[in-house]
Amino acid sequence: MLGKLFKHEFLTTSKVAVPSYIVVLVLALVGRLLTWITSRQYVIDNVPGTFVRILEVLTSLITLLYTLVFLGIFMLTMAFLVYRFYKNFFTDEGYLMLTLPVRTPSLIFSKLTNAWIWMIFSGVIAIFSLYITIGHFEELTDSLSSAWDSIKTLIDREGDYIKDELGVPIWVFVVELVVLALAYLTRFILSWYASVSFGNLIAKKHKIIGTLFSYFLLFIITTILLSLYLTVITTLIPDYYDKLNDSSGRALQTVVFGSIGIYSVFSAGLFAFTNYIMKHKLNLD
Amino acid sequence: MAAILECKKLKKQYGNFTALNEIDLTLPEGKIIGLLGPNGSGKTTLIKLASGLLLPTSGELLIGGKKPGIETKKIVAYLPERNYLTDSMKVSGAVDFMADFYSDFDKNKAYDLLNKLDIDPKKTLKSLSKGTKEKVQLILVMSRNARLYLLDEPIGGVDPAARDYILETIISNYCENATVLISTHLIADVESVLDEYVFIQNGNILEHGSVERVKESGKTVDGLFREVFRC
Numbered sequence: 182m183l184g185k186l187f188k189h190e191f192l193t194t195s196k197v198a199v200p201s202y203i204v205v206l207v208l209a210l211v212g213r214l215l216t217w218i219t220s221r222q223y224v225i226d227n228v229p230g231t232f233v234r235i236l237e238v239l240t241s242l243i244t245l246l247y248t249l250v251f252l253g254i255f256m257l258t259m260a261f262l263v264y265r266f267y268k269n270f271f272t273d274e275g276y277l278m279l280t281l282p283v284r285t286p287s288l289i290f291s292k293l294t295n296a297w298i299w300m301i302f303s304g305v306i307a308i309f310s311l312y313i314t315i316g317h318f319e320e321l322t323d324s325l326s327s328a329w330d331s332i333k334t335l336i337d338r339e340g341d342y343i344k345d346e347l348g349v350p351i352w353v354f355v356v357e358l359v360v361l362a363l364a365y366l367t368r369f370i371l372s373w374y375a376s377v378s379f380g381n382l383i384a385k386k387h388k389i390i391g392t393l394f395s396y397f398l399l400f401i402i403t404t405i406l407l408s409l410y411l412t413v414i415t416t417l418i419p420d421y422y423d424k425l426n427d428s429s430g431r432a433l434q435t436v437v438f439g440s441i442g443i444y445s446v447f448s449a450g451l452f453a454f455t456n457y458i459m460k461h462k463l464n465l466d
Numbered sequence: 467m468a469a470i471l472e473c474k475k476l477k478k479q480y481g482n483f484t485a486l487n488e489i490d491l492t493l494p495e496g497k498i499i500g501l502l503g504p505n506g507s508g509k510t511t512l513i514k515l516a517s518g519l520l521l522p523t524s525g526e527l528l529i530g531g532k533k534p535g536i537e538t539k540k541i542v543a544y545l546p547e548r549n550y551l552t553d554s555m556k557v558s559g560a561v562d563f564m565a566d567f568y569s570d571f572d573k574n575k576a577y578d579l580l581n582k583l584d585i586d587p588k589k590t591l592k593s594l595s596k597g598t599k600e601k602v603q604l605i606l607v608m609s610r611n612a613r614l615y616l617l618d619e620p621i622g623g624v625d626p627a628a629r630d631y632i633l634e635t636i637i638s639n640y641c642e643n644a645t646v647l648i649s650t651h652l653i654a655d656v657e658s659v660l661d662e663y664v665f666i667q668n669g670n671i672l673e674h675g676s677v678e679r680v681k682e683s684g685k686t687v688d689g690l691f692r693e694v695f696r697c
Binding site: 280460465 | 480514517518519520521536537539540542544546548549550551552554555563566567568
């Protein structure tokens with residue numbers, strides 16, 4: 182059932198996400214094309230000055246628009262995904278979704294996995310569009326292969342050194358970083374889902390205000406819990422900060438694993454909290 | 467006759483407000499039953515509890531002997547009084563969605579009913595009128611071979627001509643052994659299709675009986691309702 186939930190969610194969200202990403206890429210492409218045209222010597226020499234200036238203004242506007250969209254791509258994607266969560270479970274659509282023969286955790290998890298995909302995809306689109314804007318097309322293939330060569334050389338030459346420093350092979354460290362990024366993303370997404378759930382519980386009419394208030398509240402609680410965690414850690418390990426300040430790779434490993442652990446604990450708590458509200462406290466209007 | 471829905475001292479409170487007050491109710495299989503009462507009497511709360519959208523404050527509600535959960539959701543077809551379909555979805559997409567999640571969903575029946583109503587499955591839901599959307603939802607619910615149909619105010623928001631179509635769709639499409647629970651305050655419109663009636667007021671069950679018996683006594687359910695609920 183989880184697969185079916187994910188499939189329908191992915192198809193519905195792609196109807197908005199894919200056209201939005203195409204707009205980002207088209208903006209980047211048009212901006213690049215206009216910049217290329219206005220910088221051609223032939224255009225400067227032969228096209229009337231007024232027309233070139235109009236083109237330059239247009240280029241600036243497109244570039245400005247692209248920059249705004251580029252900067253907002255993660256925020257817009259996240260806002261859209263949070264809105265989907267709210268719309269699907271806390272409005273009239275909830276009458277369908279919450280009476281399906283599936284478990285509530287599956288409902289939340291299908292939204293979470295879908296959010297992972299789109300957030301990662303928005304990152305890929307952002308990088309790709311940036312390359313369109315400032316990269317050199319003719320060197321694209323060369324630069325990709327040379328980047329790969331550089332990584333290979335680094336691994337071959339520095340592999341043993343990195344292994345000694347980190348205590349693990351470099352590919353394990355890369356996997357750790359990917360897991361860390363996913364753990365961070367998961368906590369971020371789930372904190373919004375928990376805020377939507379709690380916001381709907383406390384605010385009958387102004388649900389957006391309720392959600393934002395809940396997010397702020399959650400931020401404060403998270404900060405307090407982190408302070409408590411650090412207090413406990415520093416009590417148990419008196420030279421904790423000295424160890425962290427130690428620039429060795431092993432200290433870095435401690436930080437990475439510690440962060441993954443904290444994010445995982447928070448994520449589990451947020452997931453359970455959201456699940457509890459949806460299962461026990463929700464009463465659709 | 468086996469019971470499809472049983473309430474034992476079922477209570478639901480919202481804060482200090484008691485929506486259902488320790489009710490006892492047993493609904494048999496294979497009947498069309500009217501859940502009749504004025505607005506705010508507890509009809510929707512009872513249906514929400516049976517569909518698994520709410521949890522009881524105390525007491526018990528059983529569907530086919532089980533507490534509401536995944537297993538009961540598989541055999542309950544629920545039509546809320548709200549429009550629950552995503553507007554950007556096509557009608558055919560909504561049919562696929564139901565077929566994906568309910569093994570008792572009959573796609574052929576759904577397309578047949580859509581065809582009879584001249585509803586183009588390729589259209590998106592946002593392009594349909596409110597009344598047509600309601601009919602699509604009813605078709606999706608009645609295309610399931612469920613054991614219990616919970617229909618919350620299915621004729622509340624439509625014109626009299628559409629009411630006849632809706633009632634006709636309900637009585638000609640539900641499985642013979644299934645029970646249909648229709649919640650409404652428009653008693654005269656549904657009376658002709660009912661086997662049993664349940665009167666509910668202020669969270670209490672006032673009467674539960676056979677429509678046949680009411681007719682034998684020379685009365686109508688609508689008349690009886692007016693007697694019982696006289697202000």
